[in-house]
Amino acid sequence: MNTSFPLPLRKRMTFRILLTTIIGLSLTLMAIAYTLLLSWQLEGGAAAINEAGSLRMRSYRLALVLEHATQNSEIQNELKQFDATLSDLQNGDAKRPLFLPATPEIATQMAKVQRSWLTLIQQDAKAALLTSDPAMRQAAVTQYRLDLPPFVNDINLLVSMVEVELAGKTTWLRLCQTVLIFMSLAASVAMLYLLYLWIIGPVTRMQAGIARMSEDDLGVRLPIENADEFGALAAAFNTMADHVQSAHKMLEQRVQDKTHKLQAQNHEVSTLYEVAAFLAGPHAIEELCRGFLHRIMQRIRAEGGTVRILDKSNGNVHITVHEGISEKMIEEEHCIKKDDCLCGAAITQGVVLVRDFRQLNQFKHYRCQDEGFFSIAVFQIVALQQVIGSFSLHFDKERCITGEERRLLETLGQNLGVAIENQRLIAHEKEFAVSQERNLLAQGLHDSIAQGLNFLNLQVQMLEDSIRRNDSQEIADIVPLLRAGIEESYEDVRELLLNFRSRMQVNNLESEVRNVLAKFERQSGVSGTVEVLGSGAPLAPEQQLQVLFILQEALSNIRKHAHASAVHVKIDNQRDFELVVADNGRGFSVADASQRSEDHIGLRIMQERAQRLSAQFSIQSTPGKGTTLSLSLHHQERLVA
Template identity: 70%
Template sequence: MDSSKQLPIGKRLTFRILMTTVVGLALTLAAIGYTLLLSWQLEGGGAAINEAGSLRMRSYRLAMVLEHPQKGNSVIQELQEFNRTLSDLEHGDAKRPLFLPQTTSIREQMKKVQQDWHQHIQVNAQKVVAQTDPQLKQIALEDYAAQLPGFVKNINQLVSLVEVELEEKTTWLRLCQTALIFMSLAASIALLYLLYLWIVGPVTRMQAGIARMSKDDLSVRLPIETEDEFGVLAQAFNQMADHVQTVHRTLEDRVSEKTAKLQAQNHEISTMYEIAAFLSGPHAIEELCRGFLHRIMQRMNADGGTVRILDSDKGNVHITVHEGISEKMIEEEHCIKKDDCLCGAATSKGIILVRDFRLLDQQKRYRCQEEGYISLAVFQIQARDQVIGSFSLHFSQERVVKGEERRLLEILGKNLGSSIENQRLIAREKEFAVSQERNLLAQGLHDSIAQGLNFLNLQVQMLEDSLKRNDVEEIHDITPLLRAGIQESYEDVRELLLNFRTRLQDSNLESEMRNVVSKFQRQTGVHATIEISGDGAQLAPEQQLQVLFILQEALSNVRKHAQASEVKVKVANDRDFVMTVHDDGAGFDMSKVAQKGDSHVGLRIMHERAERLAAQFSIESSVDQGTTIALHLKRAERLVA
């Protein structure tokens, strides 16, 4: 804002400086003009003295010309020159300049000189010129000579009066010049004083005030001595100083307030990190809820709390964990409808905050109030934008949940919901994995033990029939078959136990595959080799285990059905993972196997394990040409180890 626009023009510093300059300039010009006028008058008066002095010389020269006439009209010329000089003295000549001072005594004396000239001197001179008679001419000349001293005396008197007047003007000129000098000095001093009074002084005081304020002297104030721009500036400085002093006084409180807010935010973030770290751990759902509730109660200084899980199918809310709540209340509310209490209602209505139960409807029963709690805060537990429960905090004293705390508890409620949902998914995944392994176990038992036991059952029935008929020869034939069937079932059980107990040591698939091939060769006597190539990354542990199971199942089928003399296993671990198992056994007709469908349990088990890997599985076989199985896991389906 331009403060000078708000000031009256008479109070503006610029107006005063302008007026002072104008007045000083006017006085200076007036003094200079007056000195010029005096100099001009002195110059004109000096010229008048010269002309008046020349009249005396002309008077005497006219007398000489009259006494000794010359040829020509010299007397007439002298008279004309004399009259011209008198005319110049009387009327003046501004061009030369030439004029007589306009005083009464000088004008009267000038009149005397003119009268004396016109009445006596000029008349007598004309008579001398006009007389032809020498005697009369001599008389006229004597009269001229007799009048001449008086005429010259009058001229001298005129010159004296002019000289006196010029001396006075010279004195005035010197006085004026001296006054001009002193006036210039006085104007300079006055100007310096005014500059100090109007500009330098206020600026100096302003600088001193700023210097004191820069040294933390916030009590400094500038005196408002004028109503000009510097007065407005001083007023603005004082207002600024008042504001700075006020801000400085409240700065400590504001810093403390900001520090407290930062500490609260840091505490909030640390709480969030701590609880998030806890929730990300491998805990059971009840342990998650208990640890969560304990940490939240510590953060909020709550006296009690509960975590309730919603059964959306039945509309019930179950207390999962609790702390600081009486057993009587737990017994009464361990399973309630979601609309029966505030904690249940929060699952459908959102956040519920009760500052003071005593301010609510006293005709309605609140179990929390009966327990002696004054305040209550209930927040939802959400997972994937679905409410799965609620957690409550109970306070024995009146407690207000602030906005920052409310946002924190909302976020933590969502984190708890996500952790609970993750644990549920993990449990389901484990259950599914166990179900799949049980299915594979059942298939293995069916393919080996069940079929063997069925064979033994038939042989036992035949043995019973032979005993009834006392057919010893048939009994001798059945007994070796029973022994062979029992031995084969025993070997199948050992192989199944070995397969399902298989674990990878340090995720070293290569060594485990070599061990499996080596055991197969020792147990069956079939020559077996394994060739592993490639420098690709290791498979993930779960993929390695499935590959190992497929290899075991393939070798088991060779032992049971192939009647092979040699088995070759090749593994190429490059960008893709490829495993082939080839035997030189009896082989089989692929069309007949396709007609059996899922009845061939071993092949189906290998197919299912390949599907778990998202790998391609193929079988090539022909009668008396052996069998080749291939597993191809593409790069896109490989998991990071």
């Protein structure tokens, strides 16, 4: 039903209600008007009966006046009143009201009474009024009395006829009132029925429909029983229900789509998080690739897979790890050119997706197809915008990689590339750290043991020469020197071993400094003091270890060269960190030491360690006045412990 245009007037509910009201009101007004008319007629008839009854009284009174009146004016007055009463009965008086029922019988009887009055009674009364002779007057009165009974009988007949007519009207009045009562009851019942049929019923059905819709019963529809406002409203309700149902279905579909998409995204995020968490761990490259491939195959539901690493120098691609692939295929493809086969081509061409091997060139041989795989997906392993390898996923059935899966796998390929590159950098860093430590060890050996061995070699040559010359005194002088040189070399080796084995047992630099100084006192017999200032945050363990190495090297130099009797170590840990080592030894010229740096390996070692800390290293020394060594680390270079 089209509700876009206004309903015709005859179909509107308001028109029906108005028409029904007008008809009911018209019938009611007609019934009331008829009862009022009957009441008015009854009232007028009753007044006519009273007036007609008064005619009888006036007739007898006129007879008495004719007999006993002393003046003619009394008779004339009575005649005038009698004429007036007859005139009222004849013509009626709407104001009183007073009128005779308008029936032919009553009109005929009234005319008869009027004739009897005019021809008999009035003539007799006038005859008695006009004569002055008592005898004639008496005769006129006698004649009046003789004509009076028939006249009165006519009046009585008129009254009886009026009473009969009024009795009929009274019956009609009662009948009309009864009908009016029943009409009121019938109208009330009809109005209630129409109200239920036109208003209450449709409203109830619409309310029930709305209640069902509020309970998610979107299939509810209202019957269109009439072409009125409620019919239009029911049609609009049904249209709205159709829209709501279609919108609900569309919303459900969208929710399902969004839920599916959200589940896919959650799966993608969880996969990315799981793989990224694994790749962030301290694993070797082969272990990284194996764990990566295993997790990807589980998530994507692949039956086989490989991870291949590119050898840029030779342009070869080597299988690092594999899973679900036969050993025969591994033997054939453990090393291929980067443009060979699909896995190698992906390194230069990008992502390779094969949904069905049968759709490819049937004249070209693919080892994956021979293995029984139906689909394959190959993605690049990228690090620093450089392709360093590829990983492949093999499927036994037809498999379509969605856009979300493709983005995920490309991202994971980048993560794997970063993890592999990080492990390579870590390996290079470890190699560089080992090289640096070996360099420091070589410098320490050169500074101590190499020089001692050179001294021992020289003494041995002198000893051999003394033995050839059989110079026992010279031999006796050389042997103590050899023993002293060997002991000094032994102490140097022991000190080097202690220095390179030093590790921070606890994250407390002060306690470690006190331990190192205590060892120095036991080895050299030189007294030492420690002063710790400041309440700043502790240094990071790797920085504490370098500070400890610099302190050990400084104390070693004091033991070897300073000939000091006291050493003072000061640590000032504020926002900046400062280490000061001072002795009261013989000192040296800093300028001369700088010019002969090859003879002062210990100083160069301390400077290199300070550079690794990004700290400032300085030495203040004057011959005969001791030496002060300072290490200052600014707060910008401090690492968080």
